[in-house]
Amino acid sequence: MSFTEVLRKTWRDNLLFSVLVELTYRCNLDCFFCYNDLALRGEPMSTEEYFRLFEELRDLEVLNLTLSGGEPLAHPDFLKLGARARELGFVVRIKSNGHALRGEMARRLRDEVDPFLIEVSLHGSTAATHDRQTRVPGSFERLLSNLREVLDLGMRVKINSTLTCWNEDEAEGMLDLADSFGLQIQIDPEVTPRDDGDREPLSVAPSREGVHRLFALQARRAVEAGANLLIAHGADDGTLPAPVEKHCGAGSAGIAVDPYGNVYPCVQWRRPVGNLHHQSIGEIWTGSTDLREVREITAGAKRIVDGYGPSGSFLNFCPGSAATRTGDPLEIYPEAVLRMEETEKAFGEERKKILLPILP
Amino acid sequence: MSFGDTFLHNPDLFPARRSGEAWGDRKLILDLPGGPYRFSGLSAEQEREALGRFGELRLDPVSSAVDTELFRASPSDFREIDTRGWNYDLDLDAGPSSLRIAGLHLVGRLDWRPALAGALWTSDAGTDRFAGIFENFCRVLVAYRLHDMGGAVIHGSAVVDGGEALLFAGRSGAGKTTVCRLGLEQGRTVLSDDLNALLPANGKRVALAGLPFTGDLESGGGAGAVYPLRALLRLEKDTEDSLRPLSRAEAAACLLACAPFVNADPYRRASLLANVLALVGEVPAFALRFSLSGRFWNIMPSA
Amino acid sequence: MTPLDGRSVLKPASDVRFRIVDREAVVVRQRDSEVLVMSDVAARLLALADGVRPVDAWLDVLVEEYEVDRGTLERDVLQFAAELAEQGILEVADR
Numbered sequence: 223m224s225f226t227e228v229l230r231k232t233w234r235d236n237l238l239f240s241v242l243v244e245l246t247y248r249c250n251l252d253c254f255f256c257y258n259d260l261a262l263r264g265e266p267m268s269t270e271e272y273f274r275l276f277e278e279l280r281d282l283e284v285l286n287l288t289l290s291g292g293e294p295l296a297h298p299d300f301l302k303l304g305a306r307a308r309e310l311g312f313v314v315r316i317k318s319n320g321h322a323l324r325g326e327m328a329r330r331l332r333d334e335v336d337p338f339l340i341e342v343s344l345h346g347s348t349a350a351t352h353d354r355q356t357r358v359p360g361s362f363e364r365l366l367s368n369l370r371e372v373l374d375l376g377m378r379v380k381i382n383s384t385l386t387c388w389n390e391d392e393a394e395g396m397l398d399l400a401d402s403f404g405l406q407i408q409i410d411p412e413v414t415p416r417d418d419g420d421r422e423p424l425s426v427a428p429s430r431e432g433v434h435r436l437f438a439l440q441a442r443r444a445v446e447a448g449a450n451l452l453i454a455h456g457a458d459d460g461t462l463p464a465p466v467e468k469h470c471g472a473g474s475a476g477i478a479v480d481p482y483g484n485v486y487p488c489v490q491w492r493r494p495v496g497n498l499h500h501q502s503i504g505e506i507w508t509g510s511t512d513l514r515e516v517r518e519i520t521a522g523a524k525r526i527v528d529g530y531g532p533s534g535s536f537l538n539f540c541p542g543s544a545a546t547r548t549g550d551p552l553e554i555y556p557e558a559v560l561r562m563e564e565t566e567k568a569f570g571e572e573r574k575k576i577l578l579p580i581l582p
Numbered sequence: 583m584s585f586g587d588t589f590l591h592n593p594d595l596f597p598a599r600r601s602g603e604a605w606g607d608r609k610l611i612l613d614l615p616g617g618p619y620r621f622s623g624l625s626a627e628q629e630r631e632a633l634g635r636f637g638e639l640r641l642d643p644v645s646s647a648v649d650t651e652l653f654r655a656s657p658s659d660f661r662e663i664d665t666r667g668w669n670y671d672l673d674l675d676a677g678p679s680s681l682r683i684a685g686l687h688l689v690g691r692l693d694w695r696p697a698l699a700g701a702l703w704t705s706d707a708g709t710d711r712f713a714g715i716f717e718n719f720c721r722v723l724v725a726y727r728l729h730d731m732g733g734a735v736i737h738g739s740a741v742v743d744g745g746e747a748l749l750f751a752g753r754s755g756a757g758k759t760t761v762c763r764l765g766l767e768q769g770r771t772v773l774s775d776d777l778n779a780l781l782p783a784n785g786k787r788v789a790l791a792g793l794p795f796t797g798d799l800e801s802g803g804g805a806g807a808v809y810p811l812r813a814l815l816r817l818e819k820d821t822e823d824s825l826r827p828l829s830r831a832e833a834a835a836c837l838l839a840c841a842p843f844v845n846a847d848p849y850r851r852a853s854l855l856a857n858v859l860a861l862v863g864e865v866p867a868f869a870l871r872f873s874l875s876g877r878f879w880n881i882m883p884s885a
Numbered sequence: 886m887t888p889l890d891g892r893s894v895l896k897p898a899s900d901v902r903f904r905i906v907d908r909e910a911v912v913v914r915q916r917d918s919e920v921l922v923m924s925d926v927a928a929r930l931l932a933l934a935d936g937v938r939p940v941d942a943w944l945d946v947l948v949e950e951y952e953v954d955r956g957t958l959e960r961d962v963l964q965f966a967a968e969l970a971e972q973g974i975l976e977v978a979d980r
Contacts, residue, residue, distance in 0.1 A: 228906050228909060237907065252599035263607065298655075322592060338913065
């Protein structure tokens with residue numbers, strides 16, 4: 223059996239496989255378009271509660287555990303939590319802005335947590351653009367220097383980026399920069415509203431031309447490299463789409479947890495389905511009626527996306543983003559359509575051919 | 583030593599935005615000069631400790647205030663410091679639209695976006711240390727707020743004389759506390775022998791308010807009391823008593839030297855200078871040489 | 886590598902992470918960023934390889950689960966464990 227088939231099984235049979243935990247909303251950068259809902263309040267999860275959660279996730283055979291934030295390293299017990307996650311046998315990913323990944327912290331992260339992957343954020347190919355987005359002067363130079371340091375330590379790193387109207391002219395520069403480090407880069411062409419629905423981040427959404435240029439660039443490079451053409455799509459842990467009767471694994475194979483123990487179907491879908499102060503993850507997973515509804519919605523989303531025919535696979539539609547944008551997780555929003563059109567233009571027949579092997 | 587090294591284990595993680603996990607849901611509004619100031623995210627214990635020190639200044643909910651949010655930090659964020667015989671200075675790092683603050687059990691920031699707002703991360707859940715931590719943050723907050731309003735916080739002593747305030751300023755050891763003690767002995771009211779707020783004239787007289795921050799002497803002017811400023815006196819200890827008028831430049835230099843926090847901020851030194859020049863334009867200023875006889879009160883400028 | 890026998894104590898290699906998904910082992914080799922999907926037998930052996938119990942103790946457990954004589958079981962298990970060790974998924978634990 224292939225890994226894709228395993229993933230398909232997790233989606234179909236609601237086997238929890240990937241969990242993203244936002245440890246804190248503290249952050250040492252101040253990205254303009256950050257999606258965190260900073261006004262959210264509640265009782266933070268204690269370290270003991272995290273330990274219990276991790277143990278239960280291990281018992282549920284969850285493989286992927288992503289530690290995110292805010293800046294996860296800013297959680298006072300980050301290393302302790304990471305070490306416990308390692309001990310419990312998770313494939314640990316760290317989503318960090320990279321700003322504090324140096325010196326003793328970097329070394330201890332490698333030795334004590336041994337993450338499968340560190341995903342750092344790049345905001346441009348120049349200091350002016352990167353620092354404009356992070357709103358911390360010097361953050362670009364720091365990131366480059368820290369990348370060299372963690373790579374020297376032998377850690378595995380991936381670069382994430384979000385295309386905005388501020389950095390869209392630097393897309394090629396960002397790809398080159400990633401190449402110069404020998405790192406994989408994923409540029410997400412979608413800026414999302416904040417988790418509380420605030421649309422301010424959309425003011426830096428990329429232009430249609432910017433999205434078009436990015437896709438054309440990615441298609442050209444992929445063809446040159448003879449590589450697999452992949453556009454950001456699928457689970458947050460970087461796994462490939464697993465064709466099944468659901469549009470995505472939100473709430474079926476994956477969940478997200480915020481610093482207050484609220485559980486969501488996905489990091490992008492902020493519909494609370496339970497709270498870990500009051501229920502165990504197992505109870506939420508099997509008992510939450512909200513979660514059951516979410517699973518039905520993802521099946522509904524699949525039918526809607528399929529309605530677009532072969533173009534549907536280019537929609538890269540996110541029910542969570544739709545819910546935040548429109549209040550309806552099934553409403554196809556204009557940015558998704560734009561992406562579909564631009565993807566088709568850029569990747570055209572090439573992409574269709576390459577996608578075939580992983581379609582059912 | 584770069585910023586934060588004295589107090590923090592990992593200054594790389596210094597918060598760049600006003601975010602984190604709140605201690606609780608308590609809100610506190612205080613009538614400090616330049617206020618009201620609203621603090622949110624306190625635990626019940628923190629609120630109790632803050633009220634223990636600033637209870638007299640508490641206000642009912644208001645529609646607009648200078649906002650500060652409180653967040654949790656961990657004791658493990660902070661270095662252990664042996665404070666015996668140690669001179670405690672906050673570590674400040676100014677930027678064009680922000681100020682970072684590090685101190686004992688506290689991390690703070692002020693941001694101008696464009697309105698001033700604060701954030702305070704502390705590891706203290708509300709022990710008897712909390713009021714001190716809270717006050718240390720407030721000293722900086724109020725200093726910057728008054729600067730933004732065209733005023734200044736001045737390190738000096740203020741004594742009430744005939745319903746007006748006299749502000750005595752001078753370098754450390756110049757006699758600020760002595761002047762206050764001599765004033766108290768003669769039945770005068772001391773507003774503060776440590777920090778005082780100067781509020782801009784705005785067409786009226788420059789006003790002075792004592793700040794309820796702990797000095798060496800008990801302040802007696804009543805929290806929130808505001809007095810018209812009669813004169814600024816630059817102190818010099820001597821064996822004789824004498825009074826010499828200061829030029830506007832001398833007076834401004836004196837205030838500038840005594841304006842804590844802001845005078846070390848390269849991004850706001852020019853605006854602070856403009857503030858103090860405007861203030862001294864409205865208030866007579868003198869160099870006061872004084873002896874310990876207390877007779878200098880006889881040569882004080884009168885109302 | 887020394888041939889394995891009933892007294893060998895094995896554990897998953899330090900860069901290996903695995904879970905059992907519906908009777909199959911999803912095995913991740915972190916160093917190579919590689920995901921392998923292996924049979925339920927592999928899943929069973931990975932779970933038993935706790936770095937404490939020797940292979941003989943696995944047999945006590947497995948003989949109850951599989952309808953096969955102990956001799957055959959021992960041969961198969963040792964062979965499979967050796968394959969897993971060769972692939973760098975299991976390693977001999979220090980005692």
